[in-house]
Amino acid sequence: MVAAASPGSIAELTGTAKDESPQQDARILRQVADLFLSNAERLRESQIGAFDAILVPLIERMEAGALIHLSEALSKTDLAPRETIRRLAFHPDPLVAAPVLRNSNRVSEKDLVEIAKTHGQQHLLAISFRKTLNETLTDALMRVGDVNVSNALARNAGAQFSECGYATLVGRAERDESLTEKLGLRMDIPANLLRELLVKATDIVRARFLTAPRPAMQAKVRPGGAEQIGAAPRKKIDYTQAQSEVLALNRAGKLNDSTVNRFAVRSEYTNVVAALSLLADVKIEAVEPLIEPERFYGLIVACKASRLTWSTMTMIIRNRPGCAPVTQRELEQAREVFDGLLLSVAQWTARFGADRIAVKKIDCAAAPR
Numbered sequence: 001m002v003a004a005a006s007p008g009s010i011a012e013l014t015g016t017a018k019d020e021s022p023q024q025d026a027r028i029l030r031q032v033a034d035l036f037l038s039n040a041e042r043l044r045e046s047q048i049g050a051f052d053a054i055l056v057p058l059i060e061r062m063e064a065g066a067l068i069h070l071s072e073a074l075s076k077t078d079l080a081p082r083e084t085i086r087r088l089a090f091h092p093d094p095l096v097a098a099p100v101l102r103n104s105n106r107v108s109e110k111d112l113v114e115i116a117k118t119h120g121q122q123h124l125l126a127i128s129f130r131k132t133l134n135e136t137l138t139d140a141l142m143r144v145g146d147v148n149v150s151n152a153l154a155r156n157a158g159a160q161f162s163e164c165g166y167a168t169l170v171g172r173a174e175r176d177e178s179l180t181e182k183l184g185l186r187m188d189i190p191a192n193l194l195r196e197l198l199v200k201a202t203d204i205v206r207a208r209f210l211t212a213p214r215p216a217m218q219a220k221v222r223p224g225g226a227e228q229i230g231a232a233p234r235k236k237i238d239y240t241q242a243q244s245e246v247l248a249l250n251r252a253g254k255l256n257d258s259t260v261n262r263f264a265v266r267s268e269y270t271n272v273v274a275a276l277s278l279l280a281d282v283k284i285e286a287v288e289p290l291i292e293p294e295r296f297y298g299l300i301v302a303c304k305a306s307r308l309t310w311s312t313m314t315m316i317i318r319n320r321p322g323c324a325p326v327t328q329r330e331l332e333q334a335r336e337v338f339d340g341l342l343l344s345v346a347q348w349t350a351r352f353g354a355d356r357i358a359v360k361k362i363d364c365a366a367a368p369r
Contacts, residue, residue, distance in 0.1 A: 026066050029058050033070055040079045052083040059084065064093035075099035080106050089115060094122030101126035109137060116140040121149065128152035133159040142168050147176055154182035166193050173197060177205045184209030184297070188329070191336040198340050207349040210297045210337070239284050242274035250278060257309050264315035272316060279306035280350045291320050296330070300337050304346035310338055 032054050040048070059067060071088045074080040085106040091097045100107060101115070101123060115123055117140060124145045127137070129152060138161050141149055150172050153159050161169070170193050173180040180201050183189060189197070198206060249255040255275060263271040269291060277287045280302050290299040296317075303313045317326055317334060326334075341349075 022062070025058055025062055028054070029062065029066065029070060032058075033073055036081070037073060037077065040077055043079070048079055048081050049083075051081045055081060055084040056087055059087045059091075064091070064096050067091065067093075067096045068099075071096050071099040075103040078105055080104060082106050086111060090119075092119075094120065094126065097123055098126035102129045109134070112137055113140045116144065121146050124149045125152055128156060128159070130156075131158045135160050135162040135165060138162075139165050147172070147179070150176070151179050151182060154179055154186065157186075161188070163190060163193075166190060170197050170200075174200055177202065180205050181209045187333070189333070191329075191332040194333055195336040195340045198337060203345065203348065204352075206345070207352040210301050210349055237270060237288070239270055239274050242270040243277075243284070246271060246274045246278055255279070257307070257312050260306070260308055261312040261315050264312065264319050267319050267321060269319075269321055276302045276306050279308075280347065281305075282350050286350070292323075296334070297337055300334055301341065301346050301349045304338060304341045304343065305350040307343065310335060313338055 032051060036043075036048075036051050055070075059070075067088065071091075074085060074088070080100075085100050085104050086108075088100045089097055089104070089107045089111060097115075097119075101112070112127055113136065116127060116137070124141050125148055127133075128141060128145070128149050133141075133153070133156065138153055138159050141153060142165055145153075150169060153161075154169060166189055169179065169183055173183055180197060183197055184194070184201070184206075201209075246255055249259060255278065260272060260275045260279075263269070263275060273284060273287050273291060276282075276290075277284045280287070282302070282305075287302055290302050299316065300313065303316060308316075313334070314331070317331070
């Protein structure tokens, strides 16, 4: 690599770039890319722009195969030449365009919207994987995007949707069970559309996303500053005493909604888990993970299956140990799910979820180490 980008070295390469031999073009492209990448952090914006004078004409002359590496390399830096990035983003070959469409912050929103309107599905799919997407862009992508684009957007926690955009996705989910599951895991879906999604979903699909971990919640920070991702696993809890207590209460006819409410208010969560296990008729191992924040909907299912009221459900949600406070939007979504679930559906889903957890544990135990 060249150690420093000087006006002389840039001028020399500019003069050499007039040779239109494909082999010479490829050699110059590599040299210019190396020169830029080795000096990018030391260059001013005006100096970065000077590289466009060399790279843009080369991009226009070269075949797609020779540009893929350039696109991948420049997509990883926040200081890439803007016009070069723009030409790569608009390139008709998706293999060339995809790296910068997915990753580069040098592509303007205006250009991304234009590409969404004028290019093929592979270009749209690449844009759908960007770390952040605002409502204007997701609306543009969904107007012309296919099923793969819709699923990628629904899976992207950094994508924001307008109410109209979400309504479009919910409508498409009627014909796409995979999309239904992905939408059900999002924390920002409006409560009324979540309820519509629940009504339209098949029993199996509804059970899958109601008992699945919610990826959008996994980046939340717990009290004390520790993130959920990579956090140390909880110590194994002995529920023997709690099970004995709730069994005695049940035999005496005193294991009811108000009793579980008191357990939650007092943060007696071994008793809460034991009570839900008994009332919903599922194993402790199936209920225990539902107290974790990423099992938000699964906890609602267990409470509904246990015939608890929304008031008690709220106490359980609010007082879970080690969980960040819930937002008003999360509570609204929870209420929609809770109110929309039939008791019979909740009981079936709770048992289906228990089976999923049991199978997962068996698979994990059998997996080679």
